[in-house]
Amino acid sequence: MQESSPLVQVEQVYKVYGDGTARSRSVAATPFAVHALDNVSLTIAKGEFVAICGPSGSGKSTLLNLIGTLDKPTNGRVLINGVDVSTLKGNALADFRRNTIGFIFQLFNLVPSLTALENVMLPLIPYRRKAGFNVPERARELLAGLGLENRLNHLPGQLSGGEQQRVAIARALLNRPQLILADEPTGNLDSQNGSEILALLQRLNQEQGVTLALITHDPGIAAQANRVVQLQDGRLPDVEV
Ligand SMILES: Nc1ncnc2c1ncn2[C@@H]1O[C@H](COP(=O)(O)OP(=O)(O)O)[C@@H](O)[C@H]1O
Ligand SMILES: [Mg+2]
Structure with a gap:
């Protein structure tokens, strides 16, 4: 694990939604x-666990x-492994994202009509031949490693929240990403399940060196991170806390 080399560099990034013009003629011209985001810069080292x-x-x-x-910044740059991601388009961007990043969301974002196993395989189904490993086998192993060996053929609606989030983690891990981005991953779980999900993510970070950027409202979770950054009205303070 190379602790010091940056994996993510966010450089003076601005994000403006909307263009300042009225959305509809029938509404008085409300811009x-x-x-x-207002001039945000943030560097995340390889192997780091950052709480946002x-x-x-x-x-x-x-x-x-x-x-x-x-999404793309209105201004500024995002580099991952030194690559300015704005230079990547179409398939190249999709390939880069799929090979580098795993996402975990608060509401799990599983496809309700697919089984746990199918949900985990989903990101690589169009690329099975290119994957370089047996996709169904790895999906099964990941689910088993997360204690879901008896839930492979369950639909999301037949699983508890904690189980659904473990399916989502297995899906995020399928392609061995360097970087896991988790948006309030425990926000929809009770404290017991939340602690278990956090422990899982921490183990990935500590034992496998997966870089972790995690959004949380929970001070107890933030306290587990190597570093906490605090956004306020789209700005980060100059000195990170
Ligand atoms: N797609 C969008 N279109 C317009 N405004 C948005 C969009 N997404 C987020 N926003 C606005 O941008 C601001 C930041 O949103 P967000 O990044 O979701 O905040 P947080 O995750 O900290 O709650 C909020 O004021 C939100 O309403
Ligand atoms: Mg949010």
Whole structure:
């Protein structure tokens, strides 16, 4: 694990939603522009566990989505492994994202009509031949490793919240990402299940060196991180706490 080399570099990033023009003629000209991020810079080292905190609406999800290449900054740059992700387009961007990043969301984001096993395999189903490993086998192993060996053929609706989040973690891990981005992963779980999910993510970070950026409202969870950054109205303080 190379602790010191940066995996993520967010450089003077701004994100404005909307263009400042009225959305509809029938509504009086109310400008629609939200300055969600305002000159944010953040470096995350390989192997780090960073907690991203801040009030609702402070720009946490926006920042995570930009790091995850799901959205583009209005201004500034995001580099991952030194690659300016704005230079990647179409398939190259999709390949890069799939090979580098795993996402975990508060509401699990599983496909309700697919089984646990199918949900885990889903990101690689179109790429099974290119994957370089046996996708169903790895999906089964990941689920078994998360204690879900008897839930492979259950639908999400037949699983508890904690189990659904473990399926989502297995899905995020399928392609051996270097970086896991988790947006309030325990926000929809009771404290027992939340602690178990956090312990799982910490083990991935500590034992496998997976870099972890995690949004949380829970000070107990933030306290487990190597570093806490606090967003306030789309800004990070100059000195990170
Ligand atoms: N797609 C969008 N279109 C317009 N405004 C948005 C969009 N997404 C987020 N926002 C606004 O940007 C600000 C930051 O949102 P977000 O990043 O979701 O905050 P957080 O995750 O900290 O609650 C909020 O004011 C939110 O309403
Ligand atoms: Mg959010």
